Amino acid sequence: MQSHGVSADIIIVGCGPTGATLSLLLAQCGITSLVLEREKSIYPLPRAVHFDDQIMRIFQGLNIADALARVVRYNPGMRFVDPQGELLLDWPRPEGIGENGWHTSYRFHQPDLENILRNKIQSTANIQLKSGVEVDAIEQSEQQASVRCTNGEEYRAKYVVGCDGANSIVRSTIGNDIQDFGFNERWLVIDALLKANKPELGDYTIQHCGRDRPSTYVRCPGDRRRWEISLKPEDDTRTVTSDSSIWNFIGEWVNAEDASIERSAVYEFKSQVAKTWRRNRLFIAGDAAHLTPPFMGQGMCAGIRDAANLAWKLAICCRQQQLPDNTRAALLDSYQTERIPNVTEYIDTAIKLGALINSCGTEVALKRAFTRDDGTVQLKSMVPTLGPGVGLGSNACVGSWCIQPQLQNGTLLDDMARYKPILIIEPRLLREHQASANAETHCLVITTQAEPDLQSVLTHHGVDALLIRPDRYILGSANSAVELAELLNRASAMHLA
Ligand SMILES: Cc1cc2nc3c(=O)[nH]c(=O)nc-3n(C[C@H](O)[C@H](O)[C@H](O)COP(=O)(O)OP(=O)(O)OC[C@H]3O[C@@H](n4cnc5c(N)ncnc54)[C@H](O)[C@@H]3O)c2cc1C
Numbered sequence: 350m351q352s353h354g355v356s357a358d359i360i361i362v363g364c365g366p367t368g369a370t371l372s373l374l375l376a377q378c379g380i381t382s383l384v385l386e387r388e389k390s391i392y393p394l395p396r397a398v399h400f401d402d403q404i405m406r407i408f409q410g411l412n413i414a415d416a417l418a419r420v421v422r423y424n425p426g427m428r429f430v431d432p433q434g435e436l437l438l439d440w441p442r443p444e445g446i447g448e449n450g451w452h453t454s455y456r457f458h459q460p461d462l463e464n465i466l467r468n469k470i471q472s473t474a475n476i477q478l479k480s481g482v483e484v485d486a487i488e489q490s491e492q493q494a495s496v497r498c499t500n501g502e503e504y505r506a507k508y509v510v511g512c513d514g515a516n517s518i519v520r521s522t523i524g525n526d527i528q529d530f531g532f533n534e535r536w537l538v539i540d541a542l543l544k545a546n547k548p549e550l551g552d553y554t555i556q557h558c559g560r561d562r563p564s565t566y567v568r569c570p571g572d573r574r575r576w577e578i579s580l581k582p583e584d585d586t587r588t589v590t591s592d593s594s595i596w597n598f599i600g601e602w603v604n605a606e607d608a609s610i611e612r613s614a615v616y617e618f619k620s621q622v623a624k625t626w627r628r629n630r631l632f633i634a635g636d637a638a639h640l641t642p643p644f645m646g647q648g649m650c651a652g653i654r655d656a657a658n659l660a661w662k663l664a665i666c667c668r669q670q671q672l673p674d675n676t677r678a679a680l681l682d683s684y685q686t687e688r689i690p691n692v693t694e695y696i697d698t699a700i701k702l703g704a705l706i707n708s709c710g711t712e713v714a715l716k717r718a719f720t721r722d723d724g725t726v727q728l729k730s731m732v733p734t735l736g737p738g739v740g741l742g743s744n745a746c747v748g749s750w751c752i753q754p755q756l757q758n759g760t761l762l763d764d765m766a767r768y769k770p771i772l773i774i775e776p777r778l779l780r781e782h783q784a785s786a787n788a789e790t791h792c793l794v795i796t797t798q799a800e801p802d803l804q805s806v807l808t809h810h811g812v813d814a815l816l817i818r819p820d821r822y823i824l825g826s827a828n829s830a831v832e833l834a835e836l837l838n839r840a841s842a843m844h845l846a
Contacts, residue, residue, distance in 0.1 A: 356504040357383035357477065358667045360496055361512055362484045362519055365392070366459070367635025367652035368512030369466035371660055373411045376475040377768045378664035383504055384476060385496065387483040387513075391463040394612050395540050398456055398569050399424065399646025401730060402449035404653050406753055406821065409450070409761065410768050413465050420461040422570040424454035427554040429706075437558060448752040450761040453730050456569050459649070484513070487522045487631065494630040507667055510632045510659065512652070515619075517637030523628040530620035530693075532642050532700045535580040537589050537615050539599060541608040543572040550574060550602060556706050563706045565644070566602065574608070577643070579707065586615045618642040618703070620696050626685035634659060639692045644702040647695045654691065657820040658735075659684050661768065665844045676843055683738030687748070690736030698731060734822075741825030741839050742832075746810040751817045754802045762803070763821070766793040770824065770846040773803050774814040774833075781830035782837075792816065792846040816846055 359375055361368045364386035372382045408414050426441040447453040470476050486497040487509055495505035511519020555566040567575040576599050580589060588594060590613045596605060619640040626638050635652030662680050666672060672680075732750050740747035753762045762771070770792035774782075779796055797804040807813060812826040814833050824845060827833035840846035 357381040357506050358508070359383075359663060360385065360494070360504055360506040360509045362487075362496065362509065363387075363511065363513035363517075363635075363637070364467070364470075364478060364480070365512060365514060365635065365652075366397075366463060366466065366649050367637075367656055368510075369463065369470060370407065370411070370653050371510060371512060371634065371656035372476045372478075373466070373469055373473060374407075374656055374660035374768055375664060376473045377410070378661060378668075379475065380660075380664045380667050381475045382477070383506065384470070384478045385482045385484050385498065385504075386478065386480045389481040391460060391467060393460050394614075395459050395569070395573070395575070397459045397462075397643075397646070397649040398567050398575060400455055400457065400650050400653075401647075402447055402451040402453050403732075403750065403821075404650045405451040405455060406449050406763060407653055407657050410763055411466075411469060413469055414451075416465045416468075417457070417462065420457065420465075420570060422456040422568075423452045424456045424554070424568075425552050426454075427556060429556045429558050431558060432560045448754075450753040450755060450763075454646075456567070458570055458573060461570075484518060487511075487519055489628075489630045508630045508632065508663055510634055510663075511637045512633075512635045512656075514636045515640060517633055519631060520623055520633045520637050523623075523631050523633060524625050526624040528622045528624055530622075530696055530700060532618065532620035532703060534618050534642070534703070535584070535586075535615055536618055537578045537580055537595075537598065537613060539576045539578070539595055539613045540569075540611040541574050541576070541599070541603060542611050543574060543603070543608050545607065547603065547607060558706050559708060562598075564598075565706070573611070574603070576602070580615065590615065620700055622689060622693055622696065626688065627681055632659060632663075632681075632684065638688075639696065641692075641696040642699045642703045644706065645695055645699040647699065651692045651695060654820075655684075655688055657768075658688055661819040662739075669844050672844065680739060680843060687735040687738035691733045694731065694733040739824070739843065739845065741816070741836055741845075742827075744810070744812065744826045746812065746815070746823050746826055749823055751815065751821050751823050752806060752809075753821070754800075754806060756800050756802070762795075765795065768819045769793055770819055770840075771795060771817040772814060772837075772846070773797070773806055773817065775804075775807065778813045778827070778830060778833060782833050785830060785834060791841065816840060818845070 358380045359382040361384045364384045372384050375382050429437040442454050483499045484496045485499050488495050493505045494509040497503045511517045552568045557564045563579045565577040578598050595613050622639045634655035641648045735748040772792050772794045776796045776798040814827040816824040818824045825836045827836050
């Protein structure tokens, strides 16, 4: 492939939510990216309608949380009802701000988010976005990776990341070996715009379980409301999306006088994870790497987590040209080993939820599914840890998510460090460490003396110091000056902190 010269550090194929987020995180690390997007404008119709507080926290790091806060809606929770409309199980979400500094669950309109991400990209110097450009071939050598586009343009970079959705060409190039978890169902998705207020529809998500056609109602922001209806094998796609059929499906809740149909589409909900996310200089992320049934509202969220996991690792490899090959390989391979178990846990749970919504005798099944060891039924957001990767040390907290307390001045923890590592430490341990010979660290250091509310984070994990990664998972911990020196030395050897 004849390329036009090195165009950027990273080429990103696809500017959906995953590619857009990745480019913005890379820019925060000072890394340039060229984003190649097939479509001329963003996909205008709704797909994802939910994201959680981990994702809002990543958006906070991109400096777009304020813009988003104006268009999202706090999600009060989910109710499961039987075919007669009787409540089977209530999953209320806390009304207040949660331990990540945001509500635990948000409703949104995907094109709103994509517009905000695109606007941010336009004003970011390190990102070049080329829309209306389709990549049709990818190659790599020891030194570089290159792509060719259908318009004949060719570009090369240090790495190529395929954020190019379910039919990813980058995944095909890496190797299309996929683990299929077996959930494959066709659902009809109907997005309606209310013409007048209909408070009786409610603000909760409603799972209509055990019906002939199990279905989900979603309260989206503004006038938007969504219904997802399970289809039967014999249902014909064209017939079920006809006007009369749509009103028939949702007639018990709204009719043509109450609402107009924004769009309806049949989706095949799949449950798949690609087995290989990296081949040398090529990577995949987002829907290119995994697909989940949407019952947990976690498909896009998983792609945003991929971007947050990968960007700082790519940045280290771009900046540190002298990194030993084995260190570079360990860092880049950890993307897949850390992310696959994490995303698989969400997919597993979404499949179980889908099975419960489909099943009869649902009350017993639901309670059994959500009953804790002490016998109480509790529905909480899941916060899976990462799989094995670059975590340092054997403490149980390594690879788990670190919450985001508010600071003394009312700002949130990440506002101090954006997408950089943070060391939270007791002042005594910091003094002991500073007294030792090699006390240099490259992360933001915050003591529990300066920020007393951070003590609860250390106490929760039973440690005196926590090293937090840019993606806000825990890299390592220490309880003594010796342990801390070892932790920081190891982190520094890999340029992690
Ligand atoms: C009905 C439904 C409901 C959903 N609900 C939720 C939810 O509530 N919460 C949630 O988190 N997720 C949800 N999802 C999933 C979510 O929409 C996707 O996971 C998310 O859009 C994936 O983002 P992505 O950037 O990885 O891929 P995409 O959004 O698919 O973007 C890929 C981009 O790559 C571009 N592209 C593809 N090939 C090429 C090429 N060769 N060259 C250049 N560009 C290319 C495409 O044009 C596209 O813009 C839902 C999905 C559906 C269908």
